[in-house]
Amino acid sequence: MPDIDNPYGIFARYSADLSLFLLVADCGQLSRAAELAGLSQPRLSQRMKSLEEALGKGLLRRERRGVALTRDGQALRAALAPHLGEAAAGFARFQRPARRRTVVIETDLAFASLRFLPVFPSLCAAFPELGLSLLTRQLPEAGADREADLRIRMEPRQEESERTCCLFPERVMAVCSPGFLAAHPGLARPDPLQGLPLIELTSEHGAPWFTWSNWLEQLGPEPEVRGGGERISFNSYDHVIQAAEKGLGVALGWRGLIDSRLETGALVPALPAAARAEIESGHGYMLRMLARQPGEELRAVYAWIRDNFSG
Structure with missing residues (x-):
């Protein structure tokens, strides 16, 4: 497949939803994550479902007081959080004007x-x-x-x-x-x-x-x-x-x-x-x-x- 040698292209398809996934994982609540992301809760919930369907794995378990990560969700978070967190912080520094x-x-x-x-x-x-x-x-x-x-x-x-x-x-x-x-x-x-x-x-x-x-x-x-x-x-x-x-x-x-x-x-x-x-x-x-x-x-x-x- 042509995408095998193009990891950036593959990642680009999911990057926005993966960032939202990490936000949900950090907040533990769809409502709070949706507020921080500037989305409605139904819209955020739909995007998480679409991500799970695209990956073929369940990532979130809905509970009475929020959401919890499944085993696959924990593995995905562990793989992404250090790198995307560093990338997000670096981009924030890039956006700030130099003092x-x-x-x-x-x-x-x-x-x-x-x-x-x-x-x-x-x-x-x-x-x-x-x-x-x-x-x-x-x-x-x-x-x-x-x-x-x-x-x-x-x-x-x-x-x-x-x-x-x-x-x-x-x-x-x-x-x-x-x-x-x-x-x-x-x-x-x-x-x-x-x-x-x-x-x-x-x-x-x-x-x-x-x-x-x-x-x-x-x-x-x-x-x-x-x-x-x-x-x-x-x-x-x-x-x-x-x-x-x-x-x-x-x-x-x-x-x-x-x-x-x-x-x-x-x-x-x-x-x-x-x-x-x-x-x-x-x-x-x-x-x-x-x-x-x-x-x-x-x-x-x-x-x-x-x-x-x-x-």
Whole structure:
């Protein structure tokens, strides 16, 4: 017979019903197997009878609470289950889309909203084969985080290496809206901030960035220069900048984060030219690779961020 040398052809005739047979054998009930197969119970029962007739052997014994396998049914199950089960699992894996490698970048809310998100689409376009995820915290922890592959954090500047670089140093100036500057001509006096509302970012003691207190101490020792009036506090630097743009007071502006606002004129330097200091600290936004053995993809993302943000 021509089919003797064509086992796939023979198997193809029965493959669907044999798969249903194994499902019935696993469930022990025609009703449950029919539900899983998306068939009616009468239709499944008919297909099992057709399979038994085609093979010339009884496979199932109908009982009050379901079905049981005959001796031939047990033999057929033993012959098929390991191989068809493996084939079914392999086909399921084949159907599932391959999981993309994900690179998680952790940074603070200020850097994310004011600097990173505007260029994040370009980063994703540069690495279409990767899943890029941005994890934001008010103050990222200095220790290793299993969730993150890269970290961008304000911290003391250190010597650069293959795994660490400074994207830009901490340089801070006082800024306000053009309208606020026009409405407060006193900003041109020697005691420019005396009595003016100062917008600040709330933080725990020892936050690794300038606060109004330590920035004013760096600006000058005179008490009137270190002054200021009402303090308006927000727990998000994005809100600090929005409040300054709305004319609510004077804020500290980090170069590298607010440059686009200065370029468009949404914010302007608050102090006169003679006192318009950009005070620089020993801190900066440091980019670090956290993985002990970073792969080529992670190194490429690190290099992209370094090249597009450094300066």
